[in-house]
Amino acid sequence: MDSLLFSPLRLGSLQVPNRIVSLPLYLAYPGEDHAVDDLVLDYYDEMAASGVGLVIVENVTVEPCGLGNPRTLLISEDRFIPGLARLAQTIQRHGIPAVLQIHHAGRYANRPDRIAPSPVETWGVVPQAMDQACIDRVVGAFAAGARRAREAGFDGVELHGGTGYLLPQFLSPRTNLREDAYGGDASRRMRFPLEVLAAVRAEVGAAFTVGYRFLADEYMPGGLTLTDTLPFAQALAGAGVSYLSVMAGCYDAFQQPRYLEDDAKEAFMAPFAQAVKRALPGIPVVAAGRIQRPETAAAILRDGMADLVGLARVLFADPLWPRKARGEIHDPINPCTPGCLLCLKRVKEQRPAYCGRWSKARRERFLERVGG
16 A cells, blocks of 8 residues: 555644544434443544544534534533543554544534524524624633643644534525624634634644644535635634644535535545645645545545545444555455445434444444443
């Protein structure tokens, strides 16, 4: 396999041993107390042991009204720090860095008290438009979450600006209909996520790694495209972001024909990563989007489309993918099947997810453990 895939890289203050990233993947593993449990620990232990160079833990929510699902980790109080510290240590004992993704679902929150930039109806509910006091509170919640992540021993944080969650809800002209300092032209729509980044930077310091999950294109009529998002990427770089993890598509788009067609293609998000990398040659960029084959991953790096490749469901389907790519294991890679929605179906039902590509014995052990 191309040696570039397994070469080290500097990522902010972090040294990662290779270019493969275990991306955040929501699996409904935490209990309804929103704390780290053994199911979470075992999953991230497996991801960290897989041979990747970096593990990013999924959407840990900064305040309760931002919870996208009941079975989601919280970082809204200091009492969550000990469990998160166990999680950081579980990953780091494999000799790789651990980054915590901090998150607010905004209008996609599964809560009656959901908030958003504007009262845009979402799944039959109209969220409460955020006033200045609410904006200030949420900015402070992100900063406090970053502080707790650092105290828990994580090596960095990633602001979740993907999938159409709260940060890109302010950026998007579809969902930000405000007429104050946070809405209107693109520079004003950037204000809230840039304030969040500035508050996090002030809280954790210039040396701490702060990445950003970056929504390059919403895949929606009237939504964000690269015309909007590339200037925002440049603003993030100027504000001190350590890396950008690039994705495309939001919840509103996931059943749209254009998105469904592209989602079936291998590495369909890589061109968006390439566009961001060309606009920001000095900022490390992560590419994603069903990168099934090591040859594809290597080509993305070799062609300069990105600096790292991120695996989520692909790694969930086959946690031995990096070792197989490196030639340490000679069995074929077990691919994630396009169109298979088993893990998503389980998550929607708020049941812990498993993969249909796992062996029958592993599936049976998992279902026995979680009670079906």
